[in-house]
Amino acid sequence: MTTAEMQERLFRFALAVMAATRRLPQDAESRHVALQLFRAATSVASNYRAACLARSRAEFLAKLGTVREEADEASFWLEFIHRARLWSTAADAETSLHQESIEIAAMVG
Secondary structure: OOHHHHHHHHHHHHHHHHHHHOOOOOOHHHHHHHHHHHHHHHHHHHHHHHHOOOOOHHHHHHHHHHHHHHHHHHHHHHHHHHHOOOOOOOOHHHHHHHHHHHHHHHHHO
16 A cells, blocks of 8 residues: 555545544533544544654654554544444444554554
8 A cells, every 4th residue: 555545544534533423422421532533533644644754764653653552542432432332323334433443553553
């Protein structure tokens, strides 16, 4: 996968998470979880983009480490949403987002 393809994949992941968080309930607890997930997913995309601009191999690897951590955090929040049953139905989108977060973490880890 090229750098541009990876950037696009991560951008699409962030957009998909944004759309999914809009389906969560609007109570205080769900909003908190939605914001945590949204922050982690968008951080995955933005930090990978920043890694591609790294000035050294060490800087690149450090930024990739952040991408890995944020992808893992997104995976955590997606699992939390599932276990807490915050989505009224277990949608295919929920499962695919969780799988995508795991794959992203594996690719950059």
